[in-house]
Amino acid sequence: MTIYEIIAKKRDGGELTPAEIRFFIDGYVKGTVADYQAAAWCMAVFCRGMTAGETAALTEAMVASGETLDLQGIAGTTVDKHSTGGVGDTTTLIVAPLVAAMGIPVAKLSGRGLGHTGGTLDKLESIAGFDVQMDQARFVAQVQAIGLAVAGQTAQLVPADRLLYALRDVTATVESVPLIAASIMSKKLAAGCQAIMLDVKVGHGAFMKSQAEAEELARAMVAIGEKLGRRTMALLTKMDQPLGNAVGNALEVEEAVAILENRTLYGRGRVSPDLREVSLALAARMAWLAGKAETVAQGRMMAEEALRSGAALAKWAALVESQGGTWLGGERLAESLPQAQENCRIGAPVDGWIGAIDGLAIGRAAASLGAGRVKKGDPVDSAVGIVLHKRIGDPVGAGECVVELWHNGRGVTEAQALVKGAYQWATGPVAKPPLILGEIR
Template sequence: MRAYDIIAKKRDGGELTAEEIRFFIHGFAKGKPFVNQEANALRSGDEESLDNGERHCVTDYQAAAWAMAVFLRGMTEAETAALTEAMVTSGETVDLSPIPGIKVDKHSTGGVGDTTTLILAPLVAAMGIPVAKMSGRGLGHTGGTLDKLESIPGLSIDLSREKFLAQVKDIHVAVAGQTANLVPADQKLYALRDVTATVESIPLIASSVMSKKLAAGADAILLDVKVGRGAFMKNQDDAKELARAMVAIGNRLGRRTAALLTAMEQPLGNAVGNALEVAEAIAILANRDECGFGPISADLRTVTLELAARLAWMAGKADSVEAGLHLAETTLTSGAALERFRRFVAAQGGDSRVADAPETLLPQASIRQPVRASHGGLVTALDAMAVGRAAALLGAGRQQKGDPIDPAVGVVIHKRIGDTVKAGDVLAEVFANDSRWQAAAQAVSDAYAIGPGGEEENGALAPLPLILGEVH
């Protein structure tokens, strides 16, 4: 079996076998130091000059050619599942079997102000469902779940495998960083796709997401597929195609999998920025309508409860999604979710007092600048990605892996789509630590569209739907 033949087969529209895909992906994970020797051997037909270790390696340029062939020719459901399984088995996997019960995980395809994990994980844990979550860092407009958590004083996401499992057994929730040995083939392939114009391939996206989820060991996986301006998927058709591909992979490989399509036209939460998002999450866990910077987003609360309802149903804690929603709402309003958050923070070395005093214990920005409406009317649009880029400009996100982020900075939304505003009303606030606030404030202002309507004209917008569909 040769990498060359596998590339040519996919280039010509053929369907690869599971063995061919595994050979190629595992060979790519190994790396290939002797490029010229292999090229000369292939040209001369003298493959016997290569030892077995070298012959089973795949080079970066071969993987790039293969990725482009997949991009152009696509993959069948069987191929995509085989690709995912090959990536999972390219490195270590996490065995959660010592933990009693159905272990669950949630993955979001990414958005702006998407703080659901910080609320969802302790909420679901308080419902008696183990949440063993391995997350990554952010790259782009804001930090990832790990970056947000690290804005809590003392909290560590570097957990040993033993500590991770023990914590989930004890309090039903742990969040840790992914190790380099978890799905190494995906890490290499993702980096290659990013520079070879092959990112926008549904099979490659689906297998990338699902390989990490499957390797992390959960029994049930819920996918939150974001749709809209602030999401990777801009329209519902593409989002549903991706959701179907990921659900098919999970179900085919023996995990209960479902997907929810949720709106991302405007930021989901009112906070966009690491410590700010933690503060909003705590306010929702504490059943407050406001936090130190202003009102919380009812949309963020609603989507989190909808996700929790489905996880309760998938884990067998509820007979239906409706029953799961009731359980989630009851658990949240009882205060049990906030108490579980305290225990989670303390277990990972953080200052659990943050649950009661986030405004004083979380990092604070030195500049707080309002962005005001130039005229009155109705907010008809709020470009989520523009807000995310403004937060990144302030230092809330990173452009390259390893870039430092400022946990205190970001943007807070005060007026959302459908709200009536008057000239001079505060639309949003910019939280900054340097002069970049000026450019960020202008970007946030430009993100708003204010049209005719409002109280004076008796105009109104129908509420935007948050749940756009689901796939089982």
């Protein structure tokens, strides 16, 4: 076979065989397939799509392009969780220790933030000394010791995805469901966990803007996981307004820890009930996927008990200590995290209710303060960010503080404009929007 024949076959709507897909992926990683040929292949897939079998074969070939983590020595069913990205989404920091506290080993490889979305590694690195770079032996040993590890993906895992994504990013082929699904699931499968929980975000602040798009992606990813031998489930969650009230690395850590400490208030404001609810919903399903709970409802009760008893908080402390972080809980929490030097409060212009919040605009505002990246490798300011004091459906009085910007002097004017434009005001009561839109098993 030749790469020309493979491109032409997909261009004409044909179904590629697993051998043809492996030939393409192997050649691209080794350099025998040129960028212009890979770009043509990506565009053919973008225009013609892929069958479920093709998508699974692509995922498997991408996994085989590099190393995989061997978690077989870990007792119990290992679980992983992935979010498709959003604003104020700090669920990993809550869910990982919460699930580990239920006796389920969590082996989590995470990424960094780009654009308006935050990255788990950036949030963890706002904690002084926290080390996210772990080799395989140390990663596995920590999961065996405390039931939990959260680290960065190594360059040896799924090199095909790194190469393909960089190419798709500059050839207008990112928005292809088979390519997105294979990109996400190849990394999850290479990470070695036996069960995978997917949180697929829907709305203005998410990559997938409509529920139909999100369902298509979720079904594709669940099908890949099941076909390749992993118990997989997807939860569709709303991402119009930020999930948490804190947007920014250290600020999000503060809010997440407040939830683990069973508090409704923390140093900057109040905890988002939506963040707590999605975290519990994900943890409940992870317990079911791992076989620890017979039903999701039972998993929910177990998760609530692990939170209430303090077991989840103890796992968090063990995680930070094991990965070199300096942690002072309770009233001394702020001493463990960097602090912005200045703050700016934005008040409501009228009496009324919060009608809508554009999560994308809030994420961009936080990035303009320095909390995010425009391109990979850009530095971030861990201390800065945004705290929401009001959410959709909340009543407000004219002049009442709605949002607070925590900053170090960078991008304040731009952030203010973005935040003010993100809010819509209503003259009458507004219903709280639905949070969980469905699940795919």
